[in-house]
Each structure stands twice: as structure tokens, then as C-alpha cells.
Amino acid sequence: MNALLANGLLTVVLAAATMRGTAVLGFTGATLVMDQDIPTRSHCKYSRAYSMIQVRCANQGLSAIPSNLKTEIQIMDASVNRVRSLTNDSLSSYTNLAYLYLGDNFIQEIQEGAFDNLRYLKVIDLSTNGCDTLPKSLFRLPYLQKVYLANNRLGDDQFKDVAVRSPLIFLQLSENKLGKIPQLGPVPTLMHLNVSGNNIVTVTTEDLAPYCSLKVLDLSRNPIKFDAGSCECGTLNAWLRLRGIRSQPAYNCTEEQERGGCSASSSEFSNRTVELYGRCSEILRQQAATEKARNTWILIACCIAGFLLCLFVGLLCVHKRNKRRKKKLKEQQRLNANNANTELLNSNLNQPENNT
DSSP states (O other): OHHHHHHHHHHHHHHHHHHHHHHHHHHHHHHHHHHHHSOOOOOOEEEEETTEEEEEOTTSOOSSOOSSSOTTOSEEEOOSSOOOEEOTTSSTTOTTOOEEEOOSSOOOEEOTTTTTTOTTOOEEEOOSSOOSOOOGGGGGOTTOOEEEOOSSOOBGGGGTTOOOOSOOOEEEOOSSBOSSSOOOOOOTTOOEEEOTTSOOOOOOHHHHTTOTTOOEEEOOSOOOOOOGGGTHHHHHHHHHHHHTOEEESOOOOHHHHHHOOOOOOGGGSOHHHHHHHHHHHHHHHHHHHHHHHHHHHHHHHHHHHHHHHHHHHHHHHHHHHHHHHHHHHHHHHHHHHHHHHHHHHHHHHHSOOOOO
């Protein structure tokens, strides 16, 4: 009986201890689970790069763009995090940003005004995210030059009715869901286009004509097929050679050569191709003319300002010289007056006294 009672008491004590330990461990475990769900506190580091203020928030487990960073930052690296969306307020405080790196996140939603305040943005990297839409306002930023959009889910519909106003020179769209060259309208500044690893099956000169400054084109890893009967391959190669575009891969047009009847003269380019290229070239000429006129007016303004500055300096020198002359003249007059008074006094002293 005593043995049974002792065993029972021992069991109760062990159970209580186990429950107590379980409660403590359970509390700790819950805290750990919550800590995994909540983004760790960011330890962003500031530095200077090329005289610009840079902040590095990469690989911090962030679920949103930090809102308490210095507003004067010009470079932000928030890559390799868990950011899922960009709202209109996510970047609104950082109006001086010129370089923004958001690659390797989980961004799926970008609100239309997310980049509106980034008036000085030059480079943006949104590679390796889940984007299937982009705000059209992105391509209206006045200084945007390079856009990295590789490894997303962007399709052809995303680029419909996109009027590019940015001075875009580099566009990377590899590993997306494109079925054709993106139709962005005339983009006279674009020089490098990467659409590798998509589902593009046809490429024509009309697709490339709106990019009248294009120099590098990457079409690799696309299931592109040419209609030998329409001489599409030879016409494309003729266009690439004529415009000095370096293409990857190079197409040898063997089937067309075997069939015969296809020549690579530029006169075979369609009217639509010539029209699109002419429209792009005209915009380029207008931009060049505007820039030339702007530079001319700047030169004229500088010349006028220089002339006025020289005139001001000359007048100032004349004024100072005249002032010195007047001062010297007054000093001379004062000395002459003093000398005259001295001579008069001496003459009076030297005269003999009159005897009465």
C-alpha cells in the first residue's frame, strides 16, 4: 500500500514537472515560430559610393521596405528579402533615389504610383520576383535608363499601350512569358534589349524598327521559326546588318538559301517597317535638335553672363580708379591749401613793423 502511494506521488510530481517544462518550452517554441513570421529587425548599413549615400538592406528577411531610413539616400539595395508588394507609400519618402535594387524578393503587386516620387531614378532591378504587371508610370520617369525585369511572369499584354518617355537604353526581359518582342512604341534611345528565355516564335523587322538605336539584341533560348517562303530570316539578317545590330544567336537562313528566290536587299523591307523606323528616327532627330538648341541657348546665356560680368568688373574698376583720382585730387588740393596758408603766414611774419 505504501509502495503504491509512493509510486502515485512520484507520478504526480513527474507529471507536474513535465507539464511545467512543457509550458515553458511551449512558450519558447511559440515565440520562435512568431519570430519566423515577423521580419527580423533590419540592420541596414550606410556607406558612400561614388559620392552618393548608399544603404544596404540586402538579405535581412524584410517583408516591406523600411520606412525609417534616411530620406536623402540615393542608392538602396533591398535585394534577397521577402517583400511581397510595393504600395504607393513604400518608396514615397526616398525622393532622391537614383539606383534601386529589389531583385530576388517575392514582389507580385506594384501599385500604379509606387515609383511616382522617384524623379531621379536611373536604374531599377526587379529581377527574380513574381511580377505579372508593371505600373505604366515606371516608363515615364525622366531619368530612367536601365530596367532589369528578368525571371518574372510578364506577358505581352503588359506592354500594350505603354508610351515610353524615359531615356531608356537597357531593358532586360529574359525568362518571362513573352510571345513576341515587346511593343513599346518608338523608343529611340534603347540600345540593349534582352528577351532570351521566353516563348517568342517570330521576329520581324517591324518588331525591331521602333528601336532605331538598337545595337545589342539577345533572342537566345526562344523557339523562333521563320517562314522560308516569306524570306523572313534573310530580311531580318539584312536589317540587323544594315542597322549594325549584334544579335544572339546568329541565324544562317539555310532553308531559304536552299529554296532560292530570296535576296537580302534593304528594298524588300515592308512599308510598315520603314514607317516605324522613320517615326523613331524623327523623334531622335527632334531630341537631338532640342538638345542642340538647348546647348546653344546655354552657350548664349553663358556668353551674355560673361559679358555682363566683364562689364560689371570693368565698371567697378573704372569707379574705383575715379574714386582714387578724386581722393588723390582732394588730397592734393588740401596740401596746396596748406602750403598757401603756410606761405601767407610766413610772408606776414617777415614784413617789417610800421613805425608810428
